[in-house]
Every structure is written in C-alpha cells, then in structure tokens.
Amino acid sequence: xxxxxxxxxxxxxxxxxxxxxxxxxxxxxxxxxxxxxxxxxxxxxxxxxxxxxxxxxxxxxxxxxxxxxxxxxxxxxxxxxxxxxxxxxxxxxxxxxxxxxxxxxxxxxxxxxxxxxxxxxxxxxxxxxxxxxxxxxxxxxxxxxxxxxxxxxxxxxxxxxxxxxxxxxxxxxxxxxxxxxxxxxxxxxxxxxxxxxxxxxxxxxxxxxxxxxxxxxxxxxxxxxxxxxxxxxxxxxxxxxxxxxxxxxxxxxxxxxxxxxxxxxxxxxxxxxxxxxxxxxxxxxxxxxxxxxxxxxxxxxxxxxxx
Amino acid sequence: xxxxxxxxxxxxxxxxxxxxxxxxxxxxxxxxxxxxxxxxxxxxxxxxxxxxxxxxxxxxxxxxxxxxxxxxxxxxxxxxxxxxxxxxxxxxxxxxxxxxxxxxxxxxxxxxxxxxxxxxxxxxxxxxxxxxxxxxxxxxxxxxxxxxxxxxxxxxxxxxxxxxxxxxxxxxxxxxxxxxxxxxxxxxxxxxxxxxxxxxxxxxxxxxxxxxxxxxxxxxxxxxxxxxxxxxxxxxxxxxxxxxxxxxxxxx
Numbered sequence: 001x002x003x004x005x006x007x008x009x010x011x012x013x014x015x016x017x018x019x020x021x022x023x024x025x026x027x028x029x030x031x032x033x034x035x036x037x038x039x040x041x042x043x044x045x046x047x048x049x050x051x052x053x054x055x056x057x058x059x060x061x062x063x064x065x066x067x068x069x070x071x072x073x074x075x076x077x078x079x080x081x082x083x084x085x086x087x088x089x090x091x092x093x094x095x096x097x098x099x100x101x102x103x104x105x106x107x108x109x110x111x112x113x114x115x116x117x118x119x120x121x122x123x124x125x126x127x128x129x130x131x132x133x134x135x136x137x138x139x140x141x142x143x144x145x146x147x148x149x150x151x152x153x154x155x156x157x158x159x160x161x162x163x164x165x166x167x168x169x170x171x172x173x174x175x176x177x178x179x180x181x182x183x184x185x186x187x188x189x190x191x192x193x194x195x196x197x198x199x200x201x202x203x204x205x206x207x208x209x210x211x212x213x214x215x216x217x218x219x220x221x222x223x224x225x226x227x228x229x230x231x232x233x234x235x236x237x238x239x240x241x242x243x244x245x246x247x248x249x250x251x252x253x254x255x256x257x258x259x260x261x262x263x264x265x266x267x268x269x270x271x272x273x274x275x276x277x278x279x280x281x282x283x284x285x286x287x288x289x290x291x292x293x294x295x296x297x298x299x300x301x302x303x304x305x306x307x
Numbered sequence: 308x309x310x311x312x313x314x315x316x317x318x319x320x321x322x323x324x325x326x327x328x329x330x331x332x333x334x335x336x337x338x339x340x341x342x343x344x345x346x347x348x349x350x351x352x353x354x355x356x357x358x359x360x361x362x363x364x365x366x367x368x369x370x371x372x373x374x375x376x377x378x379x380x381x382x383x384x385x386x387x388x389x390x391x392x393x394x395x396x397x398x399x400x401x402x403x404x405x406x407x408x409x410x411x412x413x414x415x416x417x418x419x420x421x422x423x424x425x426x427x428x429x430x431x432x433x434x435x436x437x438x439x440x441x442x443x444x445x446x447x448x449x450x451x452x453x454x455x456x457x458x459x460x461x462x463x464x465x466x467x468x469x470x471x472x473x474x475x476x477x478x479x480x481x482x483x484x485x486x487x488x489x490x491x492x493x494x495x496x497x498x499x500x501x502x503x504x505x506x507x508x509x510x511x512x513x514x515x516x517x518x519x520x521x522x523x524x525x526x527x528x529x530x531x532x533x534x535x536x537x538x539x540x541x542x543x544x545x546x547x548x549x550x551x552x553x554x555x556x557x558x559x
Contacts, residue, residue, distance in 0.1 A: 099405055238425065
C-alpha cells in the first residue's frame with residue numbers, strides 16, 4: 001500500500017511537521033514524498049534522510065491550491081494514500097484534490113488505527129470521531145502535533161518530475177512574522193499569553209520567558225485580535241494545534257476554542273489571577289497571582305536554575 | 308455582481324456539547340442552534356461588498372432540515388436578498404454538500420461564492436475547497452481581507468507563516484476567517500423585513516447528486532479527561548517545577 005506525502009516547507013527549509021507526517025503514515029506502506037518549490041534541492045535533501053521515505057519526488061512550481069491539485073491528481077493514481085499535514089497548505093489543497101478525485105477526505109487525523117480506520121476530533125476537540133474509509137484511495141491530512149518525528153539516517157533517492165502547473169491565483173505579497181523561536185506546531189515547550197498582557201509591549205514578557213526556555217511563543221485569539229501578537233502565533237480550534245511536552249499558559253482563562261488547541265499538551269502550567277479560570281482548573285500546576293510580578297521573578301529564578 | 312453565500316446551522320458555538328453515552332453522536336435535541344460563526348463572517352463580507360457597490364444581489368443557500376430556515380432568515384435580516392433552502396434530514400458529508408452547492412452555482416452562476424472556512428461542529432474545513440474543484444474555479448481560503456480590483460479579487464489569507472495576499476480572477480470561491488470583519492446584528496425592522504424576502508425550498512433529491520456517505524462513523528467518544536493538578540504557593544516552587552520538567556526533557 002503506497003503513500004504519497006506532500007512536504008511542507010518555508011524559505012527553502014523543510015518544515016518540522018513533515019517528519020511527523022512521514023512517521024505517522026509509514027505504518028501504511030512505503031512513503032514517497034513530493035516537494036513542490038521553485039528550488040527543491042535543499043528541501044529534498046532533508047526529506048531523503050528521514051526514515052520511512054522510499055523516494056523523494058521534486059517538482060518546480062508553487063503551492064497555490066489549484067495548481068497543486070492538478071499536479072497531485074496526476075500522481076494520485078499511483079498511490080493508495082495521499083497525505084499532507086493539516087497546516088495551511090494541506091488544508092487548502094487536500095479537500096480540493098479529494099473532490100477532484102470524487103473521494104471524501106479524512107482530515108485532521110490524530111490517530112491511525114489501521115489501514116482504513118482513523119480518529120479525528122470534532123466540536124473543537126470536545127468529541128472524537130472514529131471513521132472507517134472503504135474508498136479505493138484515502139486522501140488524508142494529519143495533525144503533525146499528534147505524531148512523533150521520523151528518525152534520520154536514511155538516504156532515499158531523489159527524482160525530479162514534471163511540475164510547474166499554472167495557477168489562476170497569483171501571489172502578490174507575503175506578510176511574514178519574523179521570529180527566531182521554534183516552530184509553534186511542533187515545539188517541545190510553548191509559552192502562551194492571553195489578553196491579560198494588555199499590550200504588544202507587555203507581550204514581550206511572554207517572549208522573554210520563551211527565549212529563556214528555548215520555547216515557541218503562542219497566543220490566544222483574543223490576544224491576536226487585540227494586536228498583541230501576530231496571527232500565526234494563535235493557538236486554538238482555528239489557529240495552530242499544539243502538543244508540547246510543556247505548555248505554560250500566562251493570563252489565559254481557557255476558552256473552549258483555546259482548549260481545543262492545547263489538548264495534546266503533556267503538562268500544563270497556568271499562571272493567572274483567577275483561581276476559577278477553566279485553564280487553572282485543568283492545569284497540572286497553577287500559580288495564582290499577577291503575571292506582571294510573577295514573570296520577571298520567574299525568569300530570574302530560572303536564570304539561576306537553568307544556566 | 309452576484310454573490311452566493313453558503314451557510315450552515317450548527318450547535319451554537321458557546322454551548323458545551325455532550326457526547327451521547329452510546330457513542331452514536333453528540334446530543335443536539337434541546338440544544339441551542341445558530342448560524343456557524345464563520346458563515347456569519349461570510350454573510351457580513353457579502354453585505355459589505357454589496358454596500359460598497361460590488362454586489363447587486365446576495366443569494367443565501369443552506370442545506371439542512373426545515374428549521375435551517377432560521378439561519379437563512381438571519382442572513383436575510385443582515386442584508387441578503389433571497390434564500391434557498393435545500394431541505395434534507397440526512398447528515399450529509401462535505402463532499403455531498405459541495406456537490407449540491409456546485410449544482411446551485413451552475414444554476415445561479417455567481418461571480419463570488421463566499422463560505423465560512425469551517426463549521427464548528429465537524430471542524431472539517433472542506434466545502435469551499437471542494438466547491439472550487441467541482442466548479443473549476445480558483446479559491447482564496449482563510450480570508451481576512453477582500454478587495455475587488457476590476458475582474459479579480461485581492462484576498463489576504465491567514466497562513467502558517469503569517470499572512471499572504473493573492474489575486475484571484477473572478478468567478479472565484481472565498482472562505483472567511485474570523486478576522487475578516489465583525490458581523491452585524493440585524494435590527495428588528497430588518498428581521499421583520501427578512502420574512503417577506505423570497506425563500507425557495509428545494510429538496511436534495513431534485514439535484515440528482517449522489518448523497519450517500521463515503522465514510523462510516525463507527526463511534527463518537529468524549530476526549531480523554533485531564534486530571535486537575537495542584538496549585539503552588541510561590542514563584543520559587545514553580546521555577547523548581549519548570550526546571551525539573553526541562554531537565555527531564557533534555558534526558559530524552
């Protein structure tokens with residue numbers, strides 16, 4: 001049973017999500033990985049080292065949904081599964097591809113129970129659906145955060161294929177968030193802030209703590225809407241879904257939609273003035289108090305404990 | 308320009324849902340239902356485009372039981388011109404929904420189709436993309452800004468790395484993200500007026516589309532419960548806990 005995975009990448013670098021998707025689907029069969037980029041060389045090289053990869057295919061082109069759909073639907077006939085991460089590119093193209101092939105996709109998969117049995121959350125993660133897919137081919141997106149990354153040490157062959165399908169859409173501008181913090185969707189530690197921070201300047205407290213811990217920075221939708229943090233830091237039902245080993249939630253009460261994004265976190269720490277906040281109630285460890293007093297003290301304490 | 312907006316009636320997003328103990332689904336009887344929040348942003352976007360002189364007619368379509376009339380009325384009260392209800396009591400998959408909508412698009416031939424990017428019940432985020440494939444139209448998903456520039460749209464989309472702006476030629480399919488706008492609450496006179504706007508009721512069967520589900524839902528279960536932890540009394544205790552967690556991670 002062969003699998004085709006669409007690789008995620010940014011600025012010529014393979015996204016950490018892809019290693020997790022490959023590990024997630026490798027139990028289903030040999031995995032070929034498609035890299036679509038203007039210059040796929042370095043990305044393809046990274047992919048070829050991942051365990052479970054049989055072959056890397058590279059195609060010149062962009063990742064706009066309509067052109068990607070044409071490229072993938074041409075390749076799909078050779079595979080039993082086509083999978084991508086449930087990031088913005090996967091969400092954009094996978095349903096489009098499925099409809100083109102007259103298939104119902106299974107998306108946001110968090111567990112693969114068998115060759116055609118999958119688990120996916122619904123209602124903002126307040127329920128989990130177990131589905132059986134008896135179609136001839138399976139079109140999937142997987143949540144990267146639900147899977148561990150594939151090991152490295154492989155040297156799969158790389159093969160260029162004909163790509164470059166024209167898109168009706170045209171990219172005009174990118175508004176990229178400059179940040180040197182780890183990838184939010186796959187980070188081991190995440191520090192998240194809510195509206196209680198009160199301003200973009202104050203939000204730097206969150207960034208300072210994250211920096212100290214080598215953590216990714218996250219935010220609630222309300223904090224993003226208030227302009228304290230960029231939209232790609234948003235954690236939640238419609239933002240990024242995270243599953244770090246440690247999530248430190250600061251000034252976040254825990255709306256349903258935010259809780260949907262952090263269900264996979266192994267340990268949760270909450271810092272909040274309100275002892276009754278939902279997130280405080282389900283945290284492994286909570287500290288009640290004013291974040292503006294706590295965070296600077298915490299950073300200085302951590303400076304002593306973690307060199 | 309003609310704008311078609313597809314909307315869905317779902318369990319209100321503020322309701323804490325309850326999974327039925329027999330695993331057959333989520334309890335929806337006696338539960339407050341309303342228009343899917345993302346759909347509301349799509350309706351608002353259509354009304355704003357119309358108010359800016361870009362929409363001569365806004366047509367609302369919803370697929371669901373007879374009571375889905377209420378969300379169509381809400382959209383009409385917000386400023387849409389007429390509604391179509393495709394009445395069905397079956398739980399349709401997104402592929403079937405997209406196929407029905409593709410038939411409506413073929414009949415209505417709108418310049419812009421607006422949809423919410425996802426429904427908060429199944430959280431699928433499929434229908435706009437599928438409709439784009441079935442109608443061979445370009446798509447602009449997760450839109451947080453829409454500008455009409457002649458015969459194309461400039462759409463700013465929320466993506467993993469931040470935002471990007473793309474240009475798509477019309478006719479096109481656009482799905483709305485939450486930051487696109489702030490949906491209006493219709494004033495009472497508009498609600499009264501909505502009742503006199505045309506609302507056609509059709510059946511799923513008359514479109515000749517295969518609506519049989521492709522996936523078998525075996526069961527719906529509640530997620531694993533988290534066990535509440537402890538409250539620490541000082542920053543030092545918290546720092547000690549974090550330091551010990553971090554040191555265990557490095558040991559992995």
